[in-house]
Amino acid sequence: MSLFERALANVVSQATGDYASIAQNDPVVISGEDGTTRGDYLDLLQEAQRKERKKLWDQVYRLEEEQKQRVFSSNNDENPMNKVETDASRKKLATLMYQYSDLEREVAAERGRFGEECENRPEDTILEIEFREQLDQQIQQYNQAIDFLKEDLRNVKETLKLEKKALSECTELYTALKAKEKEIIEENNLAREVNPDQLRESQAILENMFKNDQDDLIDFLDEYYPPHPVDESTGILDAESDLKNILEDLMNKALGTPEDPYIELVPGTYWTPYIQTLVKANILKFHPEDSKMVRLEDFR
Known part of the structure; x- marks a missing residue:
């Protein structure tokens, strides 16, 4: 071997x-x-x-x-x-x-x-701790979501409350407008039924009232705002500014050409304190781009 x-x-x-x-x-x-x-x-x-x-x-x-x-x-x-x-x-x-x-x-x-x-x-204890942390995070996220939804719900309720209030106001306004419309229709129907003679009489009464008011206005202006010498001399002796003439020109312009109601303040034809008085009384208004152009306030 x-x-x-x-x-x-x-x-x-x-x-x-x-x-x-x-x-x-x-x-x-x-x-x-x-x-x-x-x-x-x-x-x-x-x-x-x-x-x-x-x-x-x-x-x-x-x-x-x-x-x-x-x-x-x-x-x-x-x-x-x-x-x-x-x-x-x-x-x-x-x-x-x-x-x-x-x-x-x-x-x-x-x-x-x-x-x-x-x-x-990892040990089971570590895994359990990690699982508990994840569970706590999820619970915290859910609580935050619930708080957000509650806040959103409160906002929606407030908005709904305001919308209901606005709806109620609109309903009241609609009811008032319908009543006014009905009243206007009834007045128009009555106006159609009025006799022409009665209309002429009413027109005459109104014209008489207008003439009386105009006379009172002229008397008032003559007494308290008489003619005054103009600011600048134009070579014309005794040149004066009359406030009632200015108002007349403004009213004629407003009624004749409402699309262009302005008149021009030509130097030597007016006295400045009169113009300032009309502006302070909210009767006169300057042009937004030209200080030499004026018109009556819109009283509508």
């Missing part, structure tokens, strides 16, 4: 000797994910790996038993067929050992990764 065969025999014997304790007693890792869906899935992966390791250990054990019977316990039988079978068994044994070594590395890597995830996974 060569040195390699002895070493291989010792490795196989030691491996089969530890078979009972290694193949049947897997290390147990306590994790925070026990009982969860992910933990159950990892348990299934470990169970599949355990079965695969057990299968490999069983094959190693069988090969060791075969080697004992065919190679190491046959007094170095030189039968060529036995030698061929021994070489094939050695190759198969080496392949199984490499497979076992790769499987062990994969198991170690999976355990390391699983251990890191367990270490990095």
Whole structure:
């Protein structure tokens, strides 16, 4: 038996000797994910790996038993067929050992990764605190939304109250206008029924009243606002400004051409205090762009 065969025999014997304790007693890792869906899935992966390791250990054990019977316990039988079978068994044994070594590395890597995830996974207390914070934030947002809706509801109620008040005022105004319209219609109907002779008499009365008022106005102006010398001399001796003439010109302009009721204040034809008196009494109004143009106020 060569040195390699002895070493291989010792490795196989030691491996089969530890078979009972290694193949049947897997290390147990306590994790925070026990009982969860992910933990159950990892348990299934470990169970599949355990079965695969057990299968490999069983094959190693069988090969060791075969080697004992065919190679190491046959007094170095030189039968060529036995030698061929021994070489094939050695190759198969080496392949199984490499497979076992790769499987062990994969198991170690999976355990390391699983251990890191367990270490990095936050505790249930931290998760509960984060959940409570999120819940408090949502409750605070809902309370703010409720306050905003309440304020909006108050504004809507105030607006509705004002709208109802405006509607009531419009209704009253509409009722008053309808009554006024009815009154005007009735007056017009009565006016159509009036005798023409009565209309002429009324017109004569109005004209007489107008003439009397005009005479009273002229007498008032002659007494309190007599003619006064003009501001500037134009070469004409005794040139005077008569207030009633100014008012007459303004009234004729307002009645004759209401679209252009302005008259021009020609220098040397008026006395300034009279013009200022009419302006202060809200009878006269200057042109907005020309201070030499004046007109009567609109008394409508």
